Amino acid sequence: MQILEYPKINTIWKRESEKPCRIIVGEYSLPEFESVNRWHVTEKIDGMNVRVIWDGEKVEFRGRTDNAQMPTKLMLHLQQTFTVEKMHEKFTNPVILFGEGYGAGIQKGGGNYLPDQKFILFDVLIGDWWMEPSAVQDIATGLNVAWVPALGFWSTRDAIEFVRVGLHSKVGDCVAEGVVCRSVPQLFNRRGERVMWKLKVKDYEALKA
Numbered sequence: 001m002q003i004l005e006y007p008k009i010n011t012i013w014k015r016e017s018e019k020p021c022r023i024i025v026g027e028y029s030l031p032e033f034e035s036v037n038r039w040h041v042t043e044k045i046d047g048m049n050v051r052v053i054w055d056g057e058k059v060e061f062r063g064r065t066d067n068a069q070m071p072t073k074l075m076l077h078l079q080q081t082f083t084v085e086k087m088h089e090k091f092t093n094p095v096i097l098f099g100e101g102y103g104a105g106i107q108k109g110g111g112n113y114l115p116d117q118k119f120i121l122f123d124v125l126i127g128d129w130w131m132e133p134s135a136v137q138d139i140a141t142g143l144n145v146a147w148v149p150a151l152g153f154w155s156t157r158d159a160i161e162f163v164r165v166g167l168h169s170k171v172g173d174c175v176a177e178g179v180v181c182r183s184v185p186q187l188f189n190r191r192g193e194r195v196m197w198k199l200k201v202k203d204y205e206a207l208k209a
Contacts (some may be wrong), residue, residue, distance in 0.1 A: 003053055005064060006098050009180060012160070012197040023203045032195050033156075036164065039181035040133050041151040041159050042197055043170055043189055045120055046107045047100030052078065052119075053089045054095045057137070074101040074117040081119060081145060090142055091126070095199035097139075098123040102171075103143040120146040120171070122180070130185065130194060161198045175201055
């Protein structure tokens with residue numbers, strides 16, 4: 001099976017070309033973002049990207065890149081959660097589970113999420129097929145793992161306003177890091193990439209600095 005790194009998600013707005021590279025509100029980074037106004041919005045978690053890879057026989061755990069170092073506590077949690085027996089029972093095809101390792105010791109303020117380190121699922125690739133959000137949630141339930149909070153089906157304006165105001169996280173005792181927005185229905189551009197974007201609270205905080 002082809003083991004993919006998680007595709008880069010563009011911020012909805014363009015950025016300044018020179019540091020501090022602040023967002024340029026109103027200038028879309030990709031033209032398709034302006035053409036869609038219905039998004040499935042999930043909370044963005046501030047953690048460490050994790051790939052759980054099942055090839056039908058064995059389970060591997062990798063970070064965003066193959067060279068990324070996994071914290072010991074997080075690796076132990078992954079090994080206990082995604083056993084060969086469980087993966088063999090749940091999946092008949094190769095699969096990559098994409099998620100975040102989050103909690104104390106992962107990123108600044110990770111302890112506001114959890115006192116320990118765990119995995120939270122945000123995307124699933126089975127074969128060449130990206131799963132719809134409802135299927136991702138079903139898979140998380142079946143594996144007994146957390147799934148990133150779904151905030152709803154929102155317009156572009158409402159998703160941006162959530163971030164601009166800096167509303168509270170549904171996962172921990174902190175302001176949400178931001179949002180990830182996927183087009184509804186799921187659309188692809190001419191490059192074969194899914195139409196989706198992210199936006200972080202700190203992008204708007206930087207405009208005030």
